[in-house]
Amino acid sequence: MPNYPKMSAHNINKPTIKQRLIAGAEQLERAGIENPRMEARMLGALAINAGPETVVGESDREMTIEENEIFVSSLRRRCNHEPMAYITGLREFWSLAFKVTPATLIPRPDSETLIEGVLAQIDDKSGAIRILDLGTGSGCLLLALLSELGNARGVGVDASIDALEVAKLNANNLGLSGRAEFINADWNSPEFIETLGEKFDLVISNPPYISNSELQQLDITVSAHEPMSALDGGADGLDSYRAIVGILDKLLNDDGVAAFEVGFTQGETVALMLSQSAMQVIEIREDLSGIGRAVLARKIKS
């Protein structure tokens, strides 16, 4: 419950923003949230519809009833370990603002490794490249690439209609909807290749890759709130790679490049899978912590 001071004839003031932030931070700390003061400021900012700096500047004024309602409800969600990005509805990726909802995975900074790897393979950044993004979610990978490649066009595929709605909105918000198309389809379906009806120069994917045993150990912020269809990669975490590598030949033009994000133990295995198909591995690209995060491969001419 909100920590309002008791009302009396002599005390009819609503609590100030500062008082609410202090009480909120205490509540977050009790719920085991790291950085409770910073997060209370973020939720306060959301409630008064301002930036976190403004919250501090306005901290001596009273919080309105409407603002307090928003603060209390978002505080409750965060104490329930819902990710902050779902509460604010926004996450930055590749320096672009993406809307996110519980239907979409929250874009991770690690996924920028895939974007860097792909861009390093493209000599002519103004070329009319065709990109296919398998499991587009919020659209972050496809839209980040389209933002860098001015004449590229892309198709984002997802089995989740709700995720695709978010991806479309992000394409609109970023002024990229003219070059991005979104298709609701399942890459395991026998009609998948037919549904796409074309080949691509670039196929990218950050598929679900958490193994069943790792799923049990995920932080509650992820396991209880992010979509299981974006996480569950089957018994060994590799189901989606097997399925996509199996059809890659039909998706890529000759000389086309495929780029997969991988889990931190999966780089070598996915690289081996690719080299056993019609692909030549280019690199296993490491993230800033030195962990293999993206596997890139080129299709050998048929």
Ligand SMILES: C[S@@+](CC[C@H](N)C(=O)[O-])C[C@H]1O[C@@H](n2cnc3c(N)ncnc32)[C@H](O)[C@@H]1O
């Ligand atoms: C790990 S998320 C990646 C989302 C986004 N590309 C990103 O990097 O943040 C994987 C996405 O693949 C989608 N997906 C899972 N299995 C699929 C399938 N068989 N066919 C199409 N999409 C699938 C999920 O709905 C989810 O949006």
